Amino acid sequence: MTSPLRFITFSRTTLVLLLLGFSSGLPLALTSGTLQAWMTVENIDLKTIGFFSMVGQAYVFKFLWAPMMDRYSLPFTGRRRGWLAACQLLLIVLIAMMATVNPNSGLLLLALLAVAVAFCSASQDIVFDAWKTDVLSAQERGNGAALTVLGYRLAMLVSGGIALWLADRYIGWHNVYFLMAGLMSLGLLGTLLAKEPEQTIAAPLSLRHAVVDPLKDFFTRNNTWLMITLIIFYKLGDAFAGALSTSFLIRGLGFSAGDVGLVNKSLGLVATIIGALYGGALMRKWSLYKALMIFGIAQALSNLAYWLLTVIPSHLWSMGSAVFIENLCGGMGTAAAVALLMSLCNRRFSATQFALLSALSAMGRVYVGPIAGWLVESWHWSGFYAFTVLASLPGLLLLRAAKTSLLKLADTPHFTPRCHYAVAYSLTTKGFLLGALLATLGLITMLITYLCNLPELSLTEPLLRFGVIVAVIATVVGVTLDILSREKAA
Template identity: 65%
Template structure:
């Protein structure tokens, strides 16, 4: 592929839709994880309560349970994919507004309920967006499309994470900041209304039974299916452990203010994410799927050492900026290859259910390591914890190396479509 061919891919409507819908997909996550964690930390809640709040994200684990409904049934407007996108985004706006009016100290249980609603609607939006991305992108666009959607996702994470912290701490306060985030979801609604339809729509399941059984039968008939599932769980495990308590670590463990954490994420984090996502997409074209997964997996593990350095050195803004910059650079590169792998594994007739199952397995680490991470920090301290996260990343890299032949076969099949 020439450089001009690469630029042509970026110019088409499908890639533009990936950027904006990726943004809409990423915006709610931080509002129920890192940003909510910061709000609860500033309000003085204990680390164990904060850790257990990560369980509100269980919808990301179990979303495959209702994904068949979204494969089988089509809303009356906008088709099977875009119709569901609009419905889930409207629910997200309502849930985020509900969180804005539920302060942690005065309405903790109401806040938990609203966070669960947002997580459920966000997971449902992810089901449909992942299926839409799998259906609409041409095979030669998958690497770049994955990179661009990850870029949009990461930009949204910075807006609802770093920028949101700065706005809440210095300008708007927590309630108005959450109301602003609810308004930003309107960007996704507008794009869903005008996004292109797949050029060759796949046949939907004829019955709910086929929508439930068909995806499983199709996937588990493949060579190495069980090992592929284990790889998906382990590949980002170290990254999930490192990221789970990172906001509390920077504020309480190192001593930065919420505004300082937010402004560094907003500047260097944004630049590093853009560079990582775009460079990752270019590398995937040159390296292919397996070699990209291996390189990015190693970089994800190494980037965790930045937080260890923060834990063992005196407080300084430049060390935080370096650690966050490296993490965002690697964070922008790694998910592009991982998303391309998941798309290559999906049958378009069942793309919502299969992608939901695969991505739910990938989310196991992010959701369930929160309580474990909290206890580990209390027992061993921050520095040993972040060293351990590097070790937790190694099994996924080793398993990927052992499965290089299997991953290579799926890569070849995707190219031959």
């Protein structure tokens, strides 16, 4: 078998992508899985631990402050690298501060620090994604996405599984967080080695332009809503399959937690890295559309490996095979999906537009959990994993519908403006932004009332639900308008 590393050209840019990918992935587990484990060991109640998952909302709503990072530059190291260095320095300090807090006596302070870490980490992602979009050519994006996934996954292994092992066996939780703060310095090294784009890209003239112009540029393109739904649905089946995979292997099949941790985390990580690297290599030869379609079909069919586990006797080798196949194909799909996001960004507004698009792509991963649990209770594991294959079909159908637009992206860096139904499109865009704003206000209100121990407001849940409904309706209307516009143009 040919090594996937053969397809990587080792260079300064390769090293930077690995280091910044590592720096991007390291803080995630420190505010989610690793922090939950620490709180569990300290006997914090489950309701509080569950609510701590809300700190990760910064990764979904990072597009709200991305315009500021497009508009303004810090007075050192360049437009992108200045923000990168600032975010990384803050992360080093904040993670070290988390190491000094006892969860039992300083829970509120720990929550505030976790929110601050998630905010700075999401901000670092904004600038890193913008830097990749600005620096990498269309031919380099597949390998760039693969290298980013490699660094990101290695960091998640370090701040997740290895951090838990070190905390439990050797140095304790406080010293583990001090160690993770020190490892963030690798990101600073990547920032120092990073180069600014060869072509100077003018920043927006004002903060208003930084907010309005990226949205106007994106939402006035041909097939915008088709692309939005494609981004949301492309990895939806994969997100469903992974949402409860650990619970499935332990409760559904009866494997021990140790075996599942070894196979699902370690082998799954290796498979994802190999998939991302091979996916990036193949994308050097294939068009973006071809890669998205083949990898999309592969990641849909790979879910059948989990379904097969529900109908055959359970063995360690069969679990390992299923985990490897599913993560291998998922890694390929991830490399293609990241390249798609980069190709849809105008380099003048790359920070804001990539933040918006990556937030849309994260919606499936973030919100399928409760739905997955309900489906398992209703259909059992075999029915659920058969459903995950069907859940991949809308993304593939949307991809086929977007074929013409995606092939045009390969021929020209310019985006085709729409020329039909101007009023209807304008109302649809405003409705979508209104829904997103209402949902954001609902989440922020929920977080503030909990952290400050205030009575829950009666409007919080309806505000969140109504915002999501409005955004979904606007998206459906937008896709319909895209289809009607294409038929009218034909």
